[in-house]
Amino acid sequence: xxxxxxxxxxxxxxxxxxxxxxxxxxxxxxxxxxxxxxxxxxxxxxxxxxxxxxxxxxxxxxxxxxxxxxxxxxxxxxxxxxxxxxxxxxxxxxxxxxxxxxxxxxxxxxxxxxxxxxxxxxxxxxxxxxxxxxxxxxxxxxxxxxxxxxxxxxxxxxxxxxxxxxxxxxxxxxxxxxxxxxxxxxxxxxxxxxxxxxxxxxxxxxxxxxxxxxxxxxxxxxxxxxxxxxxxxxxxxxxxxxxxxxxxxxxxxxxxxxxxxxxxxxxxxxxxxxxxxxxxxxxxxxxxxxxxxxxxxxxxxxxxxxxxxxxxxxxxxxxxxxxxxxxxxxxxxxxxxxxxxxxxxxxxxxxxxxxxxxxxxxxxxxxxxxxxxxxxxxxxxxxxxxxxxxxxxxxxxxxxxxxxxxxxxxxxxxxxxxxxxxxxxxxxxxxxxxxxxxxxxxxxxxxxxxxxxxxxxxxxxxxxxxxxxxxxxxxxxxxxxxxxxxxxxxxxxxxxxxxxxxxxxxxxxxxxxxxxxxxxxxxxxxxxxxxxxxxxxxxxxxxxxxxxxxxxxxxxxxxxxxxxxxxxxxxxxxxxxxxxxxxxxxxxxxxxxxxxxxxxxxxxxxxxxxxxxxxxxxxxxxxxxxxxxxxxxxxxxxxxxxxxxxxxxxxxxxxxxxxxxxxxxxxxxxxxxxxxxxxxxxxxxxxxxxxxxxxxxxxxxxxxxxxxxxxxxxxxxxxxxxxxxxxxxxxxxxxxxxxxxxxxxxxxxxxxxxxxx
Amino acid sequence: xxxxxxxxxxxxxxxxxxxxxxxxxxxxxxxxxxxxxxxxxxxxxxxxxxxxxxxxxxxxxxxxxxxxxxxxxxxxxxxxxxxxxxxxxxxxxxxxxxxxxxxxxxxxxxxxxxxxxxxxxxxxxxxxxxxxxxxxxxxxxxxxxxxxxxxxxxxxxxxxxxxxxxxxxxxxxxxxxxxxxxxxxxxxxxxxxxxxxxxxxxxxxxxxxxxxxxxxxx
Numbered sequence: 013x014x015x016x017x018x019x020x021x022x023x024x025x026x027x028x029x030x031x032x033x034x035x036x037x038x039x040x041x042x043x044x045x046x047x048x049x050x051x052x053x054x055x056x057x058x059x060x061x062x063x064x065x066x067x068x069x070x071x072x073x074x075x076x077x078x079x080x081x082x083x084x085x086x087x088x089x090x091x092x093x094x095x096x097x098x099x100x101x102x103x104x105x106x107x108x109x110x111x112x113x114x115x116x117x118x119x120x121x122x123x124x125x126x127x128x129x130x131x132x133x134x135x136x137x138x139x140x141x142x143x144x145x146x147x148x149x150x151x152x153x154x155x156x157x158x159x160x161x162x163x164x165x166x167x168x169x170x171x172x173x174x175x176x177x178x179x180x181x182x183x184x185x186x187x188x189x190x191x192x193x194x195x196x197x198x199x200x201x202x203x204x205x206x207x208x209x210x211x212x213x214x215x216x217x218x219x220x221x222x223x224x225x226x227x228x229x230x231x232x233x234x235x236x237x238x239x240x241x242x243x244x245x246x247x248x249x250x251x252x253x254x255x256x257x258x259x260x261x262x263x264x265x266x267x268x269x270x271x272x273x274x275x276x277x278x279x280x281x282x283x284x285x286x287x288x289x290x291x292x293x294x295x296x297x298x299x300x301x302x303x304x305x306x307x308x309x310x311x312x313x314x315x316x317x318x319x320x321x322x323x324x325x326x327x328x329x330x331x332x333x334x335x336x337x338x339x340x341x342x343x344x345x346x347x348x349x350x351x352x353x354x355x356x357x358x359x360x361x362x363x364x365x366x367x368x369x370x371x372x373x374x375x376x377x378x379x380x381x382x383x384x385x386x387x388x389x390x391x392x393x394x395x396x397x398x399x400x401x402x403x404x405x406x407x408x409x410x411x412x413x414x415x416x417x418x419x420x421x422x423x424x425x426x427x428x429x430x431x432x433x434x435x436x437x438x439x440x441x442x443x444x445x446x447x448x449x450x451x452x453x454x455x456x457x458x459x460x461x462x463x464x465x466x467x468x469x470x471x472x473x474x475x476x477x478x479x480x481x482x483x484x485x486x487x488x489x490x491x492x493x494x495x496x497x498x499x500x501x502x503x504x505x506x507x508x509x510x511x512x513x514x515x516x517x518x519x520x521x522x523x524x525x526x527x528x529x530x531x532x533x534x535x536x537x538x539x540x541x542x543x544x545x546x547x548x549x550x551x552x553x554x555x556x557x558x559x560x561x562x563x564x565x566x567x568x569x570x571x572x573x574x575x576x577x578x579x580x581x582x583x584x585x586x587x588x589x590x591x592x593x594x595x596x597x598x599x600x601x602x603x604x605x606x607x608x609x610x611x612x613x614x615x616x617x618x619x620x621x622x623x624x625x626x627x628x629x630x631x632x633x634x635x636x637x638x639x640x641x642x643x644x645x646x647x648x649x650x651x652x653x654x655x656x657x658x659x660x661x662x663x664x665x666x667x668x669x670x671x672x673x674x675x676x677x678x679x680x681x682x683x684x685x686x687x688x689x690x691x692x693x694x695x696x697x698x699x700x701x702x703x704x705x706x707x708x709x710x711x712x713x714x715x716x717x718x719x720x721x722x723x724x725x726x727x728x729x730x731x732x733x734x735x736x737x738x739x740x741x742x743x744x745x746x747x748x749x750x751x752x753x754x755x756x757x758x759x760x761x762x763x764x765x766x767x768x769x
Numbered sequence: 770x771x772x773x774x775x776x777x778x779x780x781x782x783x784x785x786x787x788x789x790x791x792x793x794x795x796x797x798x799x800x801x802x803x804x805x806x807x808x809x810x811x812x813x814x815x816x817x818x819x820x821x822x823x824x825x826x827x828x829x830x831x832x833x834x835x836x837x838x839x840x841x842x843x844x845x846x847x848x849x850x851x852x853x854x855x856x857x858x859x860x861x862x863x864x865x866x867x868x869x870x871x872x873x874x875x876x877x878x879x880x881x882x883x884x885x886x887x888x889x890x891x892x893x894x895x896x897x898x899x900x901x902x903x904x905x906x907x908x909x910x911x912x913x914x915x916x917x918x919x920x921x922x923x924x925x926x927x928x929x930x931x932x933x934x935x936x937x938x939x940x941x942x943x944x945x946x947x948x949x950x951x952x953x954x955x956x957x958x959x960x961x962x963x964x965x966x967x968x969x970x971x972x973x974x975x976x977x978x979x980x981x982x983x984x985x986x987x
Contacts, residue, residue, distance in 0.1 A: 034795070034802050041801050073796055076901045087902040089792040220785035224904035227785055231905060235922055245956070249785040249817045252952045257959040316962045650787045664795070668788055677956065678814070688814060709815045709955040 014441075014465035014481040017110045017117030020724070021764065026116025027475035028102035029656070029768045031663035038072045038096075049511040050077055052498070053091040054153070054491035055653045057375030058083065058225045059500035060091050061573075064492060064511045071095040071492055071511055081573050082203065082500065088224040089651050089665060096662045098490060098512065102474050105516025108485040118475070118485065123517040126484050127524075131531030133467045133483070134170070137440040144420075147174035147429050147438045151445025152182060152376075152383030153654075154521065155496025155508055157546040159379065160394055160553070161522050161538075162444065163387030168412055168537050169529045173420035174438060176390040178446045180426040182339065183380050184389075184740035185347030186373035192348075193355040193623050195608055195616030196558050197396065198381065198503040199372025200364060200599045201334075202576070206233045209368045210330035213241040213323070215354055216265060216340020216746075220249035221650035223338070223374050223501065233334075239326050243268060243315075244340060245645060246675070246717060247710035256322050259712055261314035262643040262747035263632035265341040269353025270629060271309025272324045273360055274301040281328020283362025290613060291359050293624035300626045312629070314712070332368035333361060339376065339647070343745040346630045347737040353627035364622075365600030365614055375501045377654070378491070382499030385559040385577075386550060390423035394550060395557020404557075411553045412537055425741035427452060427734060430461040440467040442528075444488065444521055449478040450655035450723045453732035453743045454698045471524055476657040477723040487518035494520040496543040497569065502597075504574035505564055522546060555581065556607065558616060563593040578606075585611070632747045633735035634697060636714075640749030642680070643715040644696060646728045647746075652721035660721065660768040670767035672722050673706040676752070677713040681705065684752055691755035694718065696748055699730030702759040716752055720745070723769075725761050773846070777886060777900065778916050778925055779821065780943035782952075783907035786810065786819030790899035790908055797887055797898045805851075805884040806899055807870070816954040821907060823899060824849060824871045824884035825929075826939035832863035832872050832883075840881075847939045848888055852881040868931045886940075922946060 016023065037043045045065035052059045061080025065073040074095055076085035107126030111119035137145050148170065150162040159177070166175035190197040206212060206229045220227045227250060234240050234253070242251040243258040243265065251257050260268055276282050277298055287294045310317040327333065335358050341350040355371065363369035375381050386394040387408075394411075397404035399422050409416035424432065426448070432438045434457070441462075452458045462468065462481040470479035471488045479485055492511040499505045514520065519527070522543065529538035540546045544566060555562035562581035569575055572594070579595040582588060584607045600614040600622075613620015636643055651668035653659045660666060674692050676684075686692050688707040693700060694716060703718065703726065711717055718728040733748040788808055795804040807822040830849045833841040840856035841863060843849045852863070852872075859879040863872040872883045887897035895901070900910035909916060916925060925941035953959060 039802050041798055076898075078896075078901065083904075085896075085901045086904045086906070087789055087793070088787050088904050089789045092789055092792040092796060092902060220787065220905065224785065224787050224789070227905040231783055232919065235920055247817060247953050247956055247959075249819075252817050252954075253782060253950070254953065255950070257953050257956075259956050259959040314960060316960065318962060318964060319959070650785075664792055668792075679957070707814055709957070710817055712956050712960070 014468040014483065015463045016480045017112040020480065023116050023475070023480050024765070024769050027118070029660045030101050031666055031768065032096045032100045032661060033663040034096070037067060037070065043067060043072065045072060048075055049509050051492065051509040051511065052506055053087070054094055054097070054378060054658070055090045056223060057377055057380040057501045058223050059378060059498060059506055060087050060225055062087060062091060064095060066511050069512045071098045082502070082504070083225045086225050086228065089668060090653055090659060093662050093664050096664070097658045098492060100474070100661055102661055103515060104473055104475060104485060104487040105518055107487060107517060108475070110483045123519070126486060127527045127531045130469045130484050130486070131528055134440060134528070134532060137467055141439050143171040144174060145437070145439040146170050146172050147433070147441050148172070149426060149429070149441065149443040149446040149448065150175060150177040150388040152177055152179040152380050153378045154383065154445050155494065155498055155543065156379060156382040156386055157496040157543045157550065158521050159383050159388040160386040160550045161525055161546055163392070163394065164412060164537060165525050165529065167419050168414055169532065169534045171418065171420060173390070173423035174429055174432070175388060175423060176426040176429055177383060177388045178426065178451065179377065179380060179384050179389070180741060181451055181743060181745070182376040183373070183384050185342035185344070185737055185742045186337070186351050187384050188348045188740040189351030189355060192625050193352060193359070194600070196599065197384065198577070198599065199370070199501060201370030201372070202502045202504070202597045203229045205368055205370055205598070206230065206334050208236055209233050209238050209332045209334050211239045211241065211326050211333040213243070213327060213333070213335045214250060215243040215335070215337040216342070217336060217338035217374050218244070218246070218248040218250070218340070218647055219374070222376070222648050224650065226374060226501070241323055241326065245643070245712045245715045256319060256326065258315045258319055258323060261712065262645045262715055263344060263346070263635065264313040264629070265344070265350040266346055266353045266627050266629035267304060267309050267312045268315055268320070269350070269357055269627060270301045270304040271306060271313070271320050272327065273297070273356055274304045275306060275321060275324035276328040276360060277301065279324065279328060281324065282360045286362030287360065290615070291622045291624055292619070294360070297356055297624040297626055300628070327357060327361065330361070330363070333363045334369065335371045336374055338374040340746060342373070343742060344747065345633050345735040345737050345744040347742045348739045349627045349630070352625045356624055356627055359622055359624055365598065365602060367598070372501070379498035381501065381503060382497065382505065385499070386554065390425060395554035396559035397557050407556070408553060411549065414537070425736070427736060427741065427743060430458055433464055434461040436464065439465065441465055442469050442471070443478065444471040447476040447478050447655035447657050450727055450729065453729050453745060454734040455727060455729040456699055457734065471521055473518065474657055474661065476655065486524050487516070488521045488524060489514050489518060494543065497547065499577065500574070503576050505561065505569060505577055506574040507566055507569045551581070558608065563590060564595070633744060634733045634748045636749040640696060640751050642750050642752055644694060644731060644748050644750035645715055645717050645746050646720045646732060647717065648721065649719045652719065654721065656721040656723070656768070666768045672703050672719050672726055672728065674703050674752070675706050675708055675711045675717040677711050678707050678709060679713040680752070681707045684754060686754050691758050692752060693755045694731060694750050694752050696731040696733070696750045698733065701725070701728065701730055702755045716750065725759055774912050775910060776913060777823070777897065777940045778909040778943055779823065779940060780907050780909060780920065780923065781820045782923065782943065782945060783905045784819045784821055785905045785907070786817060787904060789902045789904055790821055793898045793902040797890065799889045800882065803875070803882065805882060816952065818952060822869065822871060823908065823940065824886065825869050826886060828937045828939070831866045831868060831936070835862045835866040837862060844888070848886050850885050850888070851883055854880060857881055868929070868934070868936065922949065
């Protein structure tokens with residue numbers, strides 16, 4: 013029974029989000045920390061190195077970690093204030109059960125009793141409706157050990173195909189494109205390779221706000237002569253000083269890539285020898301691009317011809333280059349095609365696999381890279397293996413010591429999982445590190461689906477917006493309360509170190525998962541005593557896969573400031589043990605040997621060649637129309653992170669940008685009679701939102717922007733469309749048609765809710 | 770004592786407005802909870818340009834000159850300190866007089882506080898907190914050789930003219946060299962088929978743009 017137990021205001025009153033500020037020992041100027049723990053930020057995919065100051069089992073502050081090579085002490089405001097999530101008044105320190113008579117609708121209960129009840133409910137649902145009636149949602153902010161364990165737990169313990177993760181809203185378009193083009197899914201070069209490059213093309217990435225440290229790399233490259241091209245409907249801070257701005261209409265990115273490639277081909281600005289030696293499929297792509305004349309591309313994309321020509325010339329004639337993209341081109345029902353469009357530009361230039369020349373997607377979450385490698389995706393097994401591949405299944409079955417036939421087949425993506433809940437096929441849900449009520453599109457549907465669940469258990473450290481629907485809540489761990497590895501944006505595997513113990517009855521998430529397995533009387537494979545033990549099994553499970561971690565150890569990570577995978581335990585060519593394998597900072601170098609191509613070439617296909625793929629432009633689903641004449645696009649602000657479960661509880665970050673606003677160009681604002689600060693209503697076919705307007709010249713006049721970190725009536729995802737990419741299943745967050753008008757009245761939460769609530 | 774060869778450089782052109790400096794300043798051991806940095810949008814309605822303001826640490830600090838209580842001291846190594854508690858009478862003269870708008874009066878504490886270039890950190894061989902964390906290195910702390918190598922497109926200046934007053938500061942401001950590109954502020958300019966000129970020239974006193982220590986008229 014997953015309806016919320018009491019009025020939402022009462023839940024908020026009890027469980028927050030409330031704000032934490034510096035207080036007590038954290039404010040004192042004289043208190044010295046007992047220790048400094050070298051670890052990484054808990055938020056985005058940059059994974060900046062940071063030292064946490066610890067005293068009395070509390071993180072009391074931070075000290076920059078200047079030796080860590082990626083960020084050398086640099087941090088964004090989230091990293092600076094991240095420590096305030098610890099010792100937080102909203103922290104869950106005991107298990108909870110739904111109880112409409114309790115304050116806030118949830119009553120504390122003993123942890124062991126909660127585990128027994130959860131196991132009993134899982135057993136009841138599975139014996140009545142079958143194993144597949146239970147589903148699990150996991151996340152890419154978890155350590156790789158946890159993502160590995162969750163994938164194994166779903167398949168081996170729960171015996172359900174239905175597990176997926178919140179990277180479905182993040183990395184899957186890039187992942188699918190990388191798989192199709194390169195046969196491996198990772199950024200190709202370390203970021204330090206950017207310094208000294210000729211051109212950097214940033215497609216759909218608000219770098220300065222979503223991955224602030226990358227700004228320094230791009231701008232340092234620019235100081236040394238690199239031209240910076242930014243493709244975005246908004247002038248974000250990285251675009252302010254760019255050399256060429258491509259003001260693309262939301263949803264038209266594939267057209268830009270095809271048009272630019274066509275100009276490059278027409279002008280002979282492509283690397284024919286590279287294309288012939290190292291790729292297949294160019295001719296079909298060239299044929300497709302022919303229709304994308306500069307005039308047609310300009311008309312469709314909103315980017316003027318002069319800028320398309322300039323982009324083609326700079327990109328085409330460069331000697332070295334970097335192409336970076338992020339959710340701006342990936343969050344589309346055409347997301348995989350968009351990413352493939354960028355890869356086509358890279359392959360046609362021949363500039364990959366060498367110093368100063370690379371390609372990559374900028375990961376969103378802490379473990380946006382590692383979280384998509386080891387089996388929590390619905391179609392995946394550890395080591396970036398395929399759950400439908402008989403060989404892969406056989407190998408993992410041997411590691412897990414189970415019968416291959418007992419491993420379920422592919423499941424469904426996270427959104428489809430909710431459709432199955434809605435259809436009554438899935439009756440029970442376990443979630444960890446996922447807040448779909450805020451983060452999934454058309455989230456009024458998500459609420460309706462949640463209400464249909466017979467049973468829902470959430471594992472989390474705060475009662476997030478989705479967990480308000482839970483029957484039981486198990487108190488999990490904050491990042492600083494556990495250890496394990498993550499892979500950051502460059503593909504560098506790094507180590508999260510434990511700073512403090514879990515408070516009260518809270519447990520590391522992997523302990524909770526194993527406790528459930530034990531209570532279900534299915535402990536086989538869930539008797540790990542530490543994250544290190546899980547990692548040791550993961551090394552074996554990943555061995556021989558494309559994402560090969562077999563040569564990585566916690567000690568090697570510490571010694572080398574991270575290890576770039578693939579890092580095999582045995583030399584691929586000779587089969588000899590390679591305990592000192594340094595990892596692979598740069599992919600696809602000439603003459604490099606990989607276990608798929610076996611020397612045939614640098615790319616991860618049997619012939620060693622990269623693939624061109626026709627990157628088809630398709631009109632977005634629910635595009636602008638007479639009825640809904642403006643584009644709605646969504647994204648992030650620098651002081652908040654994803655669904656805000658953590659950052660909406662940190663006072664100084666909330667102060668920085670308290671509530672979402674609707675960005676509108678003055679030309680549109682004037683037409684609609686809206687002034688800066690006016691309550692403004694945006695409406696799509698799915699929902700309505702009323703927020704204050706922010707009138708700025710830095711957005712296209714036909715587009716409005718709303719950041720998505722807030723919940724309830726402030727949630728941008730009430731409006732977004734649940735259209736998904738047919739391959740990656742990523743939702744189309746970045747475009748849909750909407751109407752905008754001056755609001756009739758302020759929203760009714762004004763005066764009742766604090767900014768962050 | 771702050772190491773002599775290390776200098777503070779502000780490069781507003783690199784500012785992304787993220788406020789990491791503001792947030793980190795409040796975490797510094799000696800000013801826990803209070804940030805001494807001002808970071809503002811120049812005009813958000815028409816640009817995302819922001820400017821971080823730390824104390825410029827003037828050679829002849831106007832704030833100290835106008836202080837009736839002699840509460841503001843400049844250390845031997847050129848760092849202008851916050852007002853000294855026993856002396857400060859919270860009159861606000863310094864707040865009004867500083868041409869850079871740096872000092873701030875804290876009514877609750879009855880004292881003026883401002884950036885002290887993280888004196889405790891600098892004397893312990895560390896960089897100021899803000900310049901350490903700044904993710905785009907708009908705030909940079911290092912040697913002149915480093916900044917010259919890292920920022921060939923701009924040059925440091927530490928002389929500023931306000932009317933008849935010329936001020937020399939310890940902190941350097943990075944100014945674009947001639948021919949620098951005007952930043953993009955309105956999307957519609959980029960949508961037009963005809964481009965707008967984007968070259969900007971600054972009136973740099975003393976003539977030679979090649980001279981990294983030329984004065985700049987503000």
